[in-house]
Amino acid sequence: MNVGSIIKYYRTKKGLTQTELADGICSTSHLSKIETNMYSANEETVNMLLAKLDLQLEDITGDLREVHDLLESFMHALFMQDRESIENLYEELKEKEDYILTSEYVNLYHLYMLRYYLFHWDDEGIQESLNMIKKIKNTFDPIEKNILVFFRGFHYSMNEKYEEGLKTVHEFLRNPLPVGGMWIGEASYILSHLYTSLNQNEAALTFSKKAYDVFLTESNFIRQVHSQMILGISYMRLNLYSEALTVYKSLLRNTRMFFKDTLYPGVLINYARCQYLLKEYSKAEKSTNEAIDLSEPFSYSYGTSLLIWLECKVKLNDIDKKWHSRMRLLKETDTIIGDKYFFHHLNFLEKYEFSQYEGVKYAVKYLYPHLIKLQSFSDALEVLEKIIDYYESVGDTEKVAYFYSQWRNLITRERKLNV
Amino acid sequence: MFKLKKVAVSLSIALSLAVSFSTFDVGFNEKSVHIASPDEFSTMDRDRIVKPPA
Structure with missing residues (x-):
């Protein structure tokens, strides 16, 4: 316990100078050394200093325990993606920040704040946290160092630096790990996500299964659903359609019941893609119709569902006015998203249906x-x-x-x- | 036919990982090909699937 930093915190809070506090107890230079933790004071001196600040050693240890519990709950809420608790705990931690910065939990505090900003994709907060961590990282113990490795991997994944992300998260799993299965579950999940982005579907399958098992044990429902989504994509890309359909069956029910506005349209789209690959074009068309209605207009999900719908209609040889109007909607969506993904797919679709030669040339x-x-x-x-x-x-x-x-x-x- | 070839190629890859691959040499005349500039990239997934959040 860094008693020195804590004495300094309470002395400053009470508006006392070092000379005023040290008066009658020890010399000012002695107190100065205690406060910077250069000197480990004997218990009697510490008790006298604390008494003058109207404190007892038990109060300090009690406060420290509270900080420990708060940080633990904060990280747990982040693992659980429990938004309400995350925000409440963030506020509580911010209120106690002055005190935490004097305590032995200062490193964990900065690390968890980094995770918080990563959760919100808050670039400014992320940069601030990283700058702070850079200054203090030589005081990190091996576990804290490794937590930083993990969050870096997460940061790479966010910035689409998939291969760097893979290396970093694997490095995290090789080093001394923080206590608790959640870390392993989360690392496995991030790995499965990264492998999916690189179209390495066997590895994505392995890690999403591992993540799912951990999240099941830890009762982390939202992450169970996330890892099942990766599992479904992996099965589908590996042409294991009946396994994919089994996953989608429960995913469709659970996301419709509990995440209708967020995850359900995405699951519907993946399900429709699976049906399309199975050449079940009428069923795929039905699923995409529902996804189009539920997706936010001009979003990526909206564009994807439109593209699959248009492709289904071509396969069903059912091109009508609606097809052309949805084609225009997708072109508009492409302009808004701006990466020309849909644009090139659409042109290809049009040309390929007109003549295979033109389509292939395109x-x-x-x-x-x-x-x-x-x-x-x-x-x-x-x-x-x-x-x-x-x-x-x-x-x-x-x-x-x-x-x-x-x-x-x-x-x-x-x-x-x-x- | 193509599927048979796929299997053959997969086997040959499994037997020998000697095929080097460092960059995507697409092999087209770049002047005639639309090359995306960095500002055309978005942070979203680009595939006919929707990934859950990281």
Whole structure:
């Protein structure tokens, strides 16, 4: 316990100078050394100093315990994504900040505040926390150092630096770990999320299952749902459709009942994508219709559901006025989102339906390179397969070989990262 | 046909990881290809799936 810092905190709070407090107890220079924790004072001196501040040693240890409990509850609420508790505890901690900064919990306090700002995607707060942590990190114990490693991994994931994120979170799991299964669950979940972003679906599957098991034991319902969403995506991308459908069945029910405005439209879209891949176009159309109604207009989810819906209608050979008006809506959505993902997909869809040759020409020139730029590897593979099938059908072996090597590069890359 | 080839390629990869892969050499004339500038990137996922929050 840093008694010195705490004595300094209460002395300043009472408006006393060092000379006034030390008077009759010890010399001013002695008190100065005690306050900076350079000197470990004997119990008698400490008690006399505290008595002059109207405090007892038990009061201080009681306050410290309270800070410990507050920080623990704060991190727990962050793990549970319990927004109301997170905000209440944040306020309480901020009220006690002066005191906490003098205590031995100062490092954990700054680390958990970093997690709080990461939770809110608050760039300014994140930068402030990181600057503060930079100044004090040489005082971190091995566990605190490792917590920082984990939060860095999380930060990489937020900034779409997926490979750096993977390395960092794996490093966290190799170092001395903080107490509690939640950390392992959270690290496994972040890994599964990162692997999904890199289209490394076997690894994503392994880690999402691990995360789900931990969250089940810890009764962390929202994270159970999140890891099931990753699980569904992984099964689907690995062509394990019946496993994916089993996951979606419970996900659809739970998210409709408890997260209708937040997670449910996304689950519907993934479910529709699964139905589309199973060539169940009418069912997929129905699911996307519901997703379009529930998604926030012009959001990414809205665009995705429109794209799948348009593709279903093409497959069903049912292109009417509504199709064209939704096509325009998707173009508008693309302009608002601004990464041209939907734009290139739409152009490809239009051209490919008109003539395979035109479609493939467009895919080679625009869509495929753009998907690579966007690191949308799963889509890129699918488009490559269409390109290869086309050149194979017209007997252009040179082009087949060329695009085949591209396809193999993508697959090899995936395998290498999975090792 | 393509599926058969897929299996063959997967096997060949499993046997030898010698195929080097450092960059995506898409191999097109860049002048004729739309290359996204960084400000065109968004922080959202780009796939026909919706990921849960991190």
